[in-house]
Amino acid sequence: MRRMDKVDLQLIKILSQNSRLTYRELAEMLGTTRQRVARKVDKLKKLGIIRKFTIIPNLEKLNYMYAILLIKVKATENIYQVAKVLKDHEDVKILELGVGKYNIIAHVLVPKDIKKAQEKVNDVIKEINGIEDLEVEFVSDIPKFELL
Amino acid sequence: MRRMDKVDLQLIKILSQNSRLTYRELAEMLGTTRQRVARKVDKLKKLGIIRKFTIIPNLEKLNYMYAILLIKVKATENIYQVAKVLKDHEDVKILELGVGKYNIIAHVLVPKDIKKAQEKVNDVIKEINGIEDLEVEFVSDIPKFELL
The missing domain is CATH 1.10.10.10 (Winged helix-like DNA-binding domain superfamily/Winged helix DNA-binding domain)
Structure with a gap:
């Protein structure tokens, strides 16, 4: 570059x-x-320095919210393989690979209705193999959203 | 609406x-x-349905990365007070309140250099009171970043 x-x-x-x-x-x-x-x-x-021109929407007003999956992949599994499956899922919007307690942090777009949200999260989870530890966070509010 | x-x-x-x-x-x-x-x-x-027109940058090419703070606030503390302090911090870019193991998920913009990143994270952490549990994740890659 x-x-x-x-x-x-x-x-x-x-x-x-x-x-x-x-x-x-x-x-x-x-x-x-x-x-x-x-x-x-x-x-x-x-150069790929600008990945995309986009909008930041107010998800709540569109009747959506994010569920965040904090995933620790088993040591015997390939993290990139697990990430690939998540990346290809259309409801997974932000996919981050991390160094720390969890290897993968995934934002999933789900309905605001908690029951439907739970179903959607289950849909995503059941597609992934090799999870050692998983936490699910439902995002109730986003007080700040900037990118840079 | x-x-x-x-x-x-x-x-x-x-x-x-x-x-x-x-x-x-x-x-x-x-x-x-x-x-x-x-x-x-x-x-x-x-109506606030579009919060902002923005770009998604490639942070790595700008020599930055995100550190994600997963924060569990003590039961005796006011979550909104803690969130307020984080919101006002200029390096905290994405601030999410969650229902789950952690109450607050904060994306902090830090230098790619891990030593400088750690210092920046410490700067942010020392400003917050009432943390019961904290995990820090350094984001090594963002294979997907969409918002909707």
Whole structure:
């Protein structure tokens, strides 16, 4: 990866606060030209530094919530194999591999209704083999959600 | 909250895949007019259903990672008070209140360097009172990151 300059970092910060700004608006904020901003955004996408332009939704207002699975995989199992199964599950939205008590932390999108949520969680769990330890957290509130 | 219609839901889905699409592009995809799309996006923002337009960055390429704090607050403590302190900390990016073994799940943005990461985590922990149980997970990889 080529080294990023200061303007790249500023651009990433600004876009993380509002990804709908036009090239013209971004250029004004950064004191540069539209063309240069367009090229930079393109570069950041190509390099994979920007993975996606997205929205942060209020899940509760859409009648959803997250269930977080904290998974410790058995020492005899391949963590990446377990992660692969979870990654391919459409309701698993955020999948993180971790160093610590648990190896895998998975955010699963489930209905706000706790009974339906439990069913959905069971659906996901029964697809995974080799679990040594598992904790399920139902997220009741998300007071802060930023990415950078 | 007023009931959302099918087009609102489609709009949310599309924007979560690409939040930079113009009103014109969105209108074409949804078979409606630019004006109607603009009004809908405005409404979804006002109702707080869209919390933010943002980007998902590749943290690793920016030399950062997440540390996840799994916190069980003492029964005698006020969870919301603890959450408030964490929310106000600028390095705490995602703050979730949970029902389960842990009450609070916090994603902290830390340098990729494990020694500096540990220091940053300690900075955050020492500000919180009333912890009964704490696990720290360092996120080594994020194979999937979607929000909806």
